[in-house]
Amino acid sequence: MANKLYGALAEFETPHAIFEACKKVRDAGFKYWDSHTPFPVHGLDGAMGMKRSKLPFIVLVMALTGAIGGFGLQTWTSVVDYPWVVSGKPYFSWPAFIPVTFELGVLFGALGAVFGMLGLNKLPQLYHSLFRSKRFERFSDDKFFISIEERDPKFDKAKTVAFLEEIGSTNVELIDE
């Protein structure tokens, strides 16, 4: 079976080089591409033209769900389902419900943050085509990479490789899926 192409992988030597290269890839209008660096390069998300993450919204919805659910459950159990006088206070003693409400808001918010982050990053992933490249191993050591996927409408085998070399890559290779 003929191997399908995954995309092109370009290597860069310095954070500055990849920062400038990212801006050019962004401006060239590519959509399905990514950068891989051994440490966070400040401002790279801007250079890549990345939009704001949806994660804060997920966390807010989850936290509100937790808080409202926590408050609602306590209200329902102590007012509707099984009214029970505790220390001579009214059934609906809302101040007593606040700590649980707060904690469940925080818990759900935190769960939303962790699993939302994993979901948005499509993690966990057991295999990725880029791992075919031997050179790519150094993305967690001392090299910087940009990968452009074949499914990008602007992708063209010869032109994209030439483009990546032109914007300062020291080595461009094509990766099979």
Next chain:
Amino acid sequence: MSEHQPATINDSDIRVPDGHAWNKLPAILGGVGLIGLAASFVLRGEHPEQFSFSYLVAFLYFLSIALGGLFFILINFASKAGWSISVRRVAENVMATLPLFVLLAVPLFLGFEHLYHHWLHASVEDVVVQGKKAWLNKSFFSVRTMVYVVIWALLGLFYYSRSVKQDQSGEPKLTEAMQNMSYPGIAIFAITTSFAAFDWIMSMDPHWYSTIYGVYFFAGCLIGIFATMILLTLLAKQSGLLKQAVNLEHFHDLGKLLFAFTVFWAYIAFSQFMLYWYGNIPEETAFFAKRWYVVHHEGTALINTFQTSSWATISVILGVGHFVVPFFFLMPRTIKRKPAFLAFGAIWMLAMHLVDIYWLVMPENPHMHGFHLTLLDLTTWVGVGGLFLGAFFWVARRQALVPLKDPRLPESLRFENF
């Protein structure tokens, strides 16, 4: 690696030029302040008791902002923060008004008989207050009052003088000295502010006590300084200053801190409320009873009629306005990055902080039946506030508006939020 590397800062960006409107502000604001204070003293003739309570509110309100400035400086040096350097001088200028409060503390002594008559003239049968005589007596209390304000003034001057000196010399040793002082400084700050809150506010009802009271006051200090820093920095930008040195990233962070401390305030306020509500012991719930029901004193006893008073409205406004509204308003990133919205949030919080201080002090006036504003509330507030802001602008125009040679200034200029 920033997209917008800042240019070098021009002198016109950080120094109030000759003929600039800010040069007139110290005289105008100081004049307004003096008129306000003079009017308050005139009104005092007929309403000495109201003067004492109103003055305490005004004094605590502006003092809390200045104290917030001191704490912001301390915590920045303790954490060796880099992001905040370009807005640090604004907080330093607020902090530099602390010596003024040594003078402004003096009229507090005029109000002793009204504010603290509960323990000044405790009856022999009042064993609870008699047991506190060693701490709550006029001479020790007066000494403490002055010790607090003098300590804060000295700490403020320690930091202000060194920071300004560094503008000339650029000596990194000064940064080290300020860092080293910040650790004991924070401890001193924590103890003095807590005890000042215990003494000046909590002791108005010497039967009631709350160990978290100092932290509650501290939370208000930080609300005050972050809102004030946002507004004063925006004002500077509007007046053509700090255009290069301060950008959206700094406002975003100040907005985050303002948001964080509204949550912190709510956490502390609710922690205090819930324990007393749960325990439901009359001597502990007295504080909240006074702020919800119509109460009156009979001898040493507080009689609760369980009729809702007008203070209940203020209590609800405080809970909703100081927490629920700003919690959702200040949460989105967009709000904190839009100066107009952020300014609205800051003004809102400053108003709520005033409600908070008022709510702490006023219900303790046994002769005030229910909530009602008086002219003295306005004149004392204008008086202390005018002098405070006048002092701020007087200090601000004397030096650069940014600590020019702080070793971490470049870090602050490049700073970006993720």
